[in-house]
Amino acid sequence: MNRFARIMTAMLPVLAFAILMGLMDPYAQAAEAPAATASLVSETASAAVPAPAKINSGDTAWVLMSTAMVLLMTMPGLALFYGGLVRSKNVLGTIMQSLVIVCLVSLIWILVGYSLAFGPDKGGFIGGLEWAGLSGVGSEPHPVYGPTIPHQVFMLFQLMFAVITPALITGAFAERMKFSALLLFAALWSLLIYSPVAHWIWGGGWLGKMGALDFAGGAVVHISSGLSALVCAIVMGKRKGHGADYMAPHNLPFTLLGTGLLWFGWFGFNAGSALGANGLAGSTFLATHAAAVTGALVWMGVEWAHRGKPTILGLASGAVAGLASVTPASGFIGPFAAITIGIFAGSLCYFAVVWKGRMGYDDSLDVVGIHGVGGILGILATGLFASKAINPAGADGLFFGNAGQLSIQAITVCAVVLFSMIGTWMILKIVNATVGLRVSPEHESTGLDLSQHNERAYS
Numbered sequence: 001m002n003r004f005a006r007i008m009t010a011m012l013p014v015l016a017f018a019i020l021m022g023l024m025d026p027y028a029q030a031a032e033a034p035a036a037t038a039s040l041v042s043e044t045a046s047a048a049v050p051a052p053a054k055i056n057s058g059d060t061a062w063v064l065m066s067t068a069m070v071l072l073m074t075m076p077g078l079a080l081f082y083g084g085l086v087r088s089k090n091v092l093g094t095i096m097q098s099l100v101i102v103c104l105v106s107l108i109w110i111l112v113g114y115s116l117a118f119g120p121d122k123g124g125f126i127g128g129l130e131w132a133g134l135s136g137v138g139s140e141p142h143p144v145y146g147p148t149i150p151h152q153v154f155m156l157f158q159l160m161f162a163v164i165t166p167a168l169i170t171g172a173f174a175e176r177m178k179f180s181a182l183l184l185f186a187a188l189w190s191l192l193i194y195s196p197v198a199h200w201i202w203g204g205g206w207l208g209k210m211g212a213l214d215f216a217g218g219a220v221v222h223i224s225s226g227l228s229a230l231v232c233a234i235v236m237g238k239r240k241g242h243g244a245d246y247m248a249p250h251n252l253p254f255t256l257l258g259t260g261l262l263w264f265g266w267f268g269f270n271a272g273s274a275l276g277a278n279g280l281a282g283s284t285f286l287a288t289h290a291a292a293v294t295g296a297l298v299w300m301g302v303e304w305a306h307r308g309k310p311t312i313l314g315l316a317s318g319a320v321a322g323l324a325s326v327t328p329a330s331g332f333i334g335p336f337a338a339i340t341i342g343i344f345a346g347s348l349c350y351f352a353v354v355w356k357g358r359m360g361y362d363d364s365l366d367v368v369g370i371h372g373v374g375g376i377l378g379i380l381a382t383g384l385f386a387s388k389a390i391n392p393a394g395a396d397g398l399f400f401g402n403a404g405q406l407s408i409q410a411i412t413v414c415a416v417v418l419f420s421m422i423g424t425w426m427i428l429k430i431v432n433a434t435v436g437l438r439v440s441p442e443h444e445s446t447g448l449d450l451s452q453h454n455e456r457a458y459s
Contacts, residue, residue: 054141054147055141056149056276058276059148059275060148060149061277062276063146063153063272063275066267066272067157067160067268067272068268069264069265069267069269070160070161071102071160071163072261072264072265072268073160073265074163077258077262077265078164078167078168079098080095080261081255081258081259081262082095082171082174083255084249084250084252084253084255084256084258085365087175087250088250088251088457089446089450090174090175090447091449092456093447093448093449093453094170094175097170101163101182105186105187105190106163109190112129113190113194114134114159114162115127115129115131115132116129116199117198117199117202117203118199118202118203118204119131119203121199121204124200124209125196125199125205125206126195127195127203134152134155138150138152146276148275148276149275154275157272158198161217161220162190162195164221165224166185166189166190168226168367168371169228169232171229171364171365171366172233173229173236173364174365176239176444177437177438177439179448179452181431181437184434188427188430189423189424192423197220197420198220200415201214201219201220202220207219207415210408210411211395211405212409212412213328213329213332213383213395213409215328215330215331215332215382216269216273216331217327218325218329218375218378219379219412219413220416221371222324222371222372222374223371223413224420226368226370226372226375227372227421228423229371230363230368230421231420231428233361233363235425236362236428236438239362255316256312259320262323263292263320266292269327270285270287270288270327270330270331271284271288273331280390283331287334287337288323288326288330290326290335291345292319294322294339294342294345295318295319295323295325295343295345295346296318296322298346300315300318301346302346302350321345321349321370321374322341324371324374324375325342325345325378325381326338326378328382329385331390332385332387332397333382333385333390337381337385340381340385345378348373349377350369352370352372353369353370356368379409379413382409383409384397384406385397386405439452
């Protein structure tokens with residue numbers, strides 16, 4: 001603890017400077033916006049006003065490309081990132097979890113998930129079934145969900161978010177869940193947790209009506225998956241031999257390749273959420289990259305000071321922490337606010353990962369520390385740094401005169417945390433009572449590759 005205290009004390013001037021830098025961000029100052037920013041404001045202002053339903057080929061092409069980029073994040077990006085972090089006897093089983101979730105959740109989304117998340121609002125909690133089987137979801141634009149792109153293109157873009165979110169959770173119970181349990185868990189979680197939360201914020205639900213800001217999924221994706229991962233790690237228990245056996249990553253080059261694919265795809269994840277090839281997409285792209293590189297460097301520096309040496313895994317983890325943390329704010333902030341978020345992401349997420357051992361749970365691949373903590377940080381930071389000079393369709397945050405926005409963001413955090421944790425616990429109980437959650441000790445020792453799939457990654 002003494003070393004932790006020294007590191008944090010040494011970082012205080014850096015953090016204070018970062019906050020000041022974010023406050024003085026010239027890109028977020030409406031009164032001092034240069035001509036380029038003024039042009040961006042005019043573009044996004046016109047986008048904020050409901051426009052006639054007319055397809056724009058450039059916007060459609062950008063969102064289709066972004067859709068493919070977000071798919072790339074799950075398979076092969078996340079699959080390789082997680083696959084490299086587990087032991088060699090579990091690499092195929094881990095990769096297969098990401099691949100099968102892509103297939104399973106895609107069908108669920110087309111049949112009923114999209115309607116539940118984005119269909120006509122029912123009491124602020126869930127969408128109706130009017131769009132089940134994509135009834136009424138065709139090639140014409142929707143006036144709210146992307147007025148310049150086909151409705152089906154918006155549906156496909158959102159499908160990729162629905163796919164990656166439960167896939168993120170698998171890192172918390174890596175190397176120990178039955179494949180049958182995974183299938184049932186992913187299906188139930190997609191329907192009962194993801195779809196309602198997406199509706200609350202993006203589909204006309206109660207948090208969206210309250211004014212919650214979540215540009216690309218800080219709460220919908222990262223908080224929901226990160227806190228669900230915490231429940232999974234606690235309910236599933238520790239891996240056999242945890243704390244005694246050697247459990248280091250078996251293939252860091254896999255993980256680094258996965259990091260690169262995640263980083264590349266994240267530009268579609270965030271900038272694609274502008275739903276158009278416009279100035280807002282460019283601003284979001286910049287904020288995303290600024291936070292990622294800052295998070296990577298800060299994580300590396302803190303780890304260097306704490307452990308004595310920088311590691312490539314630390315650099316990769318810091319980049320992902322920066323990306324996750326900036327996601328909800330990316331379409332509402334300038335680059336200096338994004339750098340500030342990256343500084344906090346690289347430091348806070350690092351210590352969250354370090355402290356998991358003290359908390360007594362086995363989050364195999366650090367989903368809680370990176371995505372859960374990063375998502376909470378990002379949602380709250382949005383309440384501080386959001387500026388209507390960047391995105392008139394959003395709102396100003398605390399540092400731009402709107403103290404109420406931070407309260408709304410805090411309510412969003414609490415609501416999504418509680419709903420995700422309680423709902424995930426109930427789903428795990430259902431799965432355990434039906435097919436059982438965990439492989440036997442013998443199968444765990446053998447590894448998921450052979451015990452669940454009768455395959456080997458390496459001959």
